[in-house]
Amino acid sequence: MLNISSENSPDGIYANSSVHYTPADHAIFRFIAPANALHNELLQIVQFLDGVFKGTLYFMPRITSFRLPNKIKFQRALLGWFTIHQRDLPWRRTSNPYHILVSEMMLQQTQVERVTPKYAEWLEKYPTLDTLADAEIEDVKATWKGLGYNIRPVRLHSIARETVALYDGQLPDNAEGLQQFKGIGRYTAGAVASFAYRQDEPILDTNVRRVLYRVFVGEGILRSGEMERRLWEISARVLPRGQAWEFNSALMDFGATCCMARRPLCEACPMVAFCRWLKNNQ
Ligand code: SF4
DSSP: OEEEEEEOOTTSSOOEEEEEEOOSSOOEEEEEOOTTOOHHHHHHHHHHHHHHOOSEEEEEOOOOSSOOTTHHHHHHHHHHHHHHHOOOOGGGGOOOHHHHHHHHHHHTTSOHHHHHHHHHHHHHHOOSHHHHHHSOHHHHHHHHTTSOOTHHHHHHHHHHHHHHHHSTTOOOSSHHHHTTSTTOOHHHHHHHHHHTSOOOOOOOOHHHHHHHIIIIIOSSOSSSHHHHHHHHHHHHHHSOTTOHHHHHHHHHHHHHHTSOSSSOOGGGOTTTTTOHHHHHTO
16 A cells, blocks of 8 residues: 655645555665655655565655744845845846856856846847757857856857757756756756746855855855755755745845845845844854
8 A cells, every 4th residue: 555645844845745655565664855855756756666665665754954943034035125126137038948048157157247248149149049059169159258168158059959959959847857968057957947947946156155154054164065065955945935036036136236245235134133144243
C-alpha cells in the first residue's frame, strides 16, 4: 500500500511530507526531503523509489538549522518598497526567456548603465535564438565588444546553437533544465526561470547575497561555502509562493539602490527595525 500525505508549513516551505509504503517484507527507508521541495517533486521521487525498493518508505521533513523570525515582515517591507522604488529596465518589459537570458549574461560583472544600450543593439541584431545560432562567432564577439569577459558571447552563441539543434529553438522552462547548458549557473537559471517563466526559483547574486546576509545573518564570513549554502536556503525560504518575479526583482533593486555595499541607506530602509547587520554594527 502506498499512502502519501503532505501539508504546507505556515511559511510556505514544504515542511511535512510523509509516505508510507507497506509491502509484505518490511525494510524501512527514510528520505530527507529538500527544504524547498514541492509536492510533485516528492511524488516523482516516491514513484521512482516505489519501483526500486520493497519496504516501508518514510519521508522526513528536513530539519533546518536556523529560523527566519522576520520573514513575513521582510517580505512585506520589500514588496512595499518595490512598488515605490522599482527600476524601469528594458528586460523587465519582456517575458521572452532568450531576451532575459541575454540581459542576465550581460549583467554579470557589468553595470546596468553599460548593459542597457548593448542589450538593445544585441537584440536588434539577434532578435531570436535562431538568428544568434546562424551568426558567425567573430561577428557575435564583435557585437559584444565593450562589455568585457569575452567568454560570455561565446557561451551565449553555443547555447543558441544547442537550443536550436536539440530543443527546437526553445529554452527549457525550468531551472534544472537551464543549468544543463555550459555558461548557465544556478543564479542565471533561477533568474530566467523566475523572470521569464514566473517559477518560484530563488536567486543569489552579489546584491541579493549582501541583502540576505545583512538582514538575516549579520555576522560571519560572507564569502564561505557554508554561508553560501545558508544564503541560498534563505533565498528559497523567503520567496513568497507565486510572486517570484516581483520578489526577486525587488531583492535585486533593493541591493542595488538601497542596501549598497558601501554606504547603505539605513536611515531610509524599511528593514531598519530587524536588520541584524545594522544591530550588530550600531
Ligand atoms: S538597515 Fe541598512 S544594512 Fe540593513 S537592510 Fe537596510 S539598508 Fe541594508
